[in-house]
Amino acid sequence: DTAVSQTPKYLVTQMGNDKSIKCEQNLGHDTMYWYKQDSKKFLKIMFSYNNKELIINETVPNRFSPKSPDKAHLNLHINSLELGDSAVYFCASSQVTGTYNEQFFGPGTRLTVL
Amino acid sequence: QKEVEQDPGPLSVPEGAIVSLNCTYSNSAFQYFMWYRQYSRKGPELLMYTYSSGNKEDGRFTAQVDKSSKYISLFIRDSQPSDSATYLCAIPIYNQGGKLIFGQGTELSVKP
Numbered sequence: 001d002t003a004v005s006q007t008p009k010y011l012v013t014q015m016g017n018d019k020s021i022k023c024e025q026n027l028g029h030d031t032m033y034w035y036k037q038d039s040k041k042f043l044k045i046m047f048s049y050n051n052k053e054l055i056i057n058e059t060v061p062n063r064f065s066p067k068s069p070d071k072a073h074l075n076l077h078i079n080s081l082e083l084g085d086s087a088v089y090f091c092a093s094s095q096v097t098g099t100y101n102e103q104f105f106g107p108g109t110r111l112t113v114l
Numbered sequence: 115q116k117e118v119e120q121d122p123g124p125l126s127v128p129e130g131a132i133v134s135l136n137c138t139y140s141n142s143a144f145q146y147f148m149w150y151r152q153y154s155r156k157g158p159e160l161l162m163y164t165y166s167s168g169n170k171e172d173g174r175f176t177a178q179v180d181k182s183s184k185y186i187s188l189f190i191r192d193s194q195p196s197d198s199a200t201y202l203c204a205i206p207i208y209n210q211g212g213k214l215i216f217g218q219g220t221e222l223s224v225k226p
Contacts, residue, residue, distance in 0.1 A: 003155070033211045040122065041200050041219040043158065048211045055211030090157055096212040100146055100165075103214060107158030 003027050004106035006091050012112045013081055020077045020111045023091030031055070032074040033065060033103065035090040043090070049074055050096070078111075086113045117141060120203055120217025129226050133190040137203035137217045140184065147179050148184045148204040152219070158202060162188070193224045 004025045013019055025032060034046040035056075048056040048065050049068040062081045074081040074091060120137040127133055135149075146165055150158035154205045162177040164170045164186075176189040186203055202216040 025175065033212070041152075041202075041221065043202060043219070045213055045215075050211060056213055071134070092157075094212055100163070101206040101212045101214065102148075102160050102163070105159065107157050107212040108155070 002092055004091055004104050005108040006109050008109060009107065010110050012114065015081055015083060016113055017081050018077070018079045020075055020080060021089055023074045023106060024071055025093040027093055027104060029093040029095045030071055031094050031096050032068065033092040034076050036073065037090060073097045081113045083113050086111055109114060116202050117175055117215050118217045119204055122175060122218045123197045123222040124223060126223045126225060129193060129211055129224055131193050133193050133222060134184060135188040135201050135220050138184055139205060142181065142184065144205050146206050149177055149188045150202045150204055151204060152200045195224050200224045
């Protein structure tokens, strides 16, 4: 059973298009995240949601809009795609208890903007 | 200064070598320290975590924290080709909704 799944795995699109990435977790966690990993493998948090409520928004351009229909799903919609948006986007989930926070990551969505 | 800094490598070692991966951090209030491993084209997965100072051992892997110098290390003994991956140190931030800050990652290649 896949714990954290993302679709699609690969996304190739033209500049200016709008695209969405979907994420689902079956671990029963209450917190979900979106991360962006650049070409140098630097992994940076974008958003986190706890029980469908936005908790973290890390100065991400407002072309990026996350949506959490329920606590098992977190989607990412990106408007007006730019070349600099090319990266691997990871969804993750965790059950946050105090400071300890093991996050489980999905397989990633490799976005290429042409 | 970045909150967590990690030597990005890449690092290439022969099979059987001892590998040392390192990070420094800036905030002395940090208490938990994690190491994630990421295989090529996969998501990161938690390898080890430590709380406060000291060592933690798990098989061939040892995580070490030196809070006096704000330095964290991961040692791999008897390295294997299957250890080839990117290793990322990570620190959870208290009371910030589960936020993890990651080092830049060190790409390790173990040659047979």
